[in-house]
Amino acid sequence: MKVNIINSGYGNIGSVINMFKKIGIESTVCNDYKDLKNSSHIILPGVGSFDSGIYRLKESGFYDVIKNDVKKYQIPLLGICLGMQFLFQGSEEGKSNGLGLIPDKLEKFNNDDTKLNLKIPHMGWNYVSFDPSSRLGEGFEDNSRFYFVHSFCCKKLNRNYCHGSTEYGITFTSVVENENFFGVQFHPEKSLSFGIKLFKNFLKC
Amino acid sequence: MLTKLPPRIIPTLLLKNKSFVKGSKFKNHQYIGDPLNIIKLFNDLQASEILIMGINARENNGPDYDYLDKISSQAFMPLSYGGNINNSEQASEIISRGFEKVVLNTISFLDPEIISSISEDLGASSTVGCIDVKKNFIFDGYKVFSNCGKKKEKISPQDLAVMYQEYGAGELIINSIHLDGNGMGYDISLIKSIAQSIDIPLIISGGAGGLHDFKAAIDAGASAVSAGDFFVYEGQHKAVLVSYPDYDHTFKLLNE
Numbered sequence: 001m002k003v004n005i006i007n008s009g010y011g012n013i014g015s016v017i018n019m020f021k022k023i024g025i026e027s028t029v030c031n032d033y034k035d036l037k038n039s040s041h042i043i044l045p046g047v048g049s050f051d052s053g054i055y056r057l058k059e060s061g062f063y064d065v066i067k068n069d070v071k072k073y074q075i076p077l078l079g080i081c082l083g084m085q086f087l088f089q090g091s092e093e094g095k096s097n098g099l100g101l102i103p104d105k106l107e108k109f110n111n112d113d114t115k116l117n118l119k120i121p122h123m124g125w126n127y128v129s130f131d132p133s134s135r136l137g138e139g140f141e142d143n144s145r146f147y148f149v150h151s152f153c154c155k156k157l158n159r160n161y162c163h164g165s166t167e168y169g170i171t172f173t174s175v176v177e178n179e180n181f182f183g184v185q186f187h188p189e190k191s192l193s194f195g196i197k198l199f200k201n202f203l204k205c
Numbered sequence: 206m207l208t209k210l211p212p213r214i215i216p217t218l219l220l221k222n223k224s225f226v227k228g229s230k231f232k233n234h235q236y237i238g239d240p241l242n243i244i245k246l247f248n249d250l251q252a253s254e255i256l257i258m259g260i261n262a263r264e265n266n267g268p269d270y271d272y273l274d275k276i277s278s279q280a281f282m283p284l285s286y287g288g289n290i291n292n293s294e295q296a297s298e299i300i301s302r303g304f305e306k307v308v309l310n311t312i313s314f315l316d317p318e319i320i321s322s323i324s325e326d327l328g329a330s331s332t333v334g335c336i337d338v339k340k341n342f343i344f345d346g347y348k349v350f351s352n353c354g355k356k357k358e359k360i361s362p363q364d365l366a367v368m369y370q371e372y373g374a375g376e377l378i379i380n381s382i383h384l385d386g387n388g389m390g391y392d393i394s395l396i397k398s399i400a401q402s403i404d405i406p407l408i409i410s411g412g413a414g415g416l417h418d419f420k421a422a423i424d425a426g427a428s429a430v431s432a433g434d435f436f437v438y439e440g441q442h443k444a445v446l447v448s449y450p451d452y453d454h455t456f457k458l459l460n461e
Binding site (some may be wrong): 015121126128 | 210211213248253278301453
């Protein structure tokens, strides 16, 4: 098993590395797209803004490799938070094209949607209802909780790829799975034993 | 308040050199234990988030980044750090060491523009304003303090709360110095008066003695509750014992 973590320049990958260590798996940080060779699993973290993240992925060559080789060789890839958002076609947050591996776009949380005085960003622990067919959600109970920090979300619940959802005024897609591409809107690396279990499920993919 | 969301119950741990300590009314700090061991215990107990305050970071000329690194490597929950953060570079350094939020206090009185620059760089959700407040029982008023409770400031806690929000803080933590370590309950009227004046989430700290205090604070408008003694001491003689309330039990109680 060779777990590679994409360093797109942003984001706190230390916590991801530490959680893999806790599981007993060595992971490697990749600064160059060539380092992705021989990956058994790839993690795509991301913190920051959509455009700046996509820009860095393109500049560093990861963008093309994910769209082409990772897809071609069906290497399981898990996008975390903004990393999941990169998998989509685009986001209301920016102008750049996403990786386009999940059809649909991210939209901003909007208090008008919800008629509730919700704080944005959606920050804190919340529940995820996994679809029974979800590979990431295998063995999770209903009250499984994860740590979220985001202002944009996928408001469509498209059964082709939405494998888990979360309520925050509205119900949004918090888990995506499409062939070898997986994504979670929350931060498993900061979600205690729930996150450890999710990473273990991903490593089984 | 969306009571159906998981409750935010936050142990505040005071870091002095490489130890966790706890005092009373911000004084007389006693050794509690080795931070790495205590953090591991809080992982096992499923603590939903942790706040670490470096109480002598100033004497040490800034946060001990390498030690914070060690702490975060053991913590699989969201972490906040406060203690002598004076600029955006230091705040970014803390975040890069595996912390989710930085807590600002003294610098906000010297140069409030720093709050904005940190909020712009790291996002409002990573920028927490801290208000240390002491009740004056004779005049029934509140006084704000900086420098770990040592320096009296002229602003009222309500005005400071609004100032933090205007400068871009994403949430606030209020420490009631007069209740620190006494376990007699939070200052409910203080929660009410500050929660009314801001839109951002409010974390209350100081005085928690039991789960009913958490409920009272949340009912009064706090978004989250924090405590020190409650999580590290047991019994009236304050024997050190790390604990964290059971999730299902707490959730039920808070949603009653």
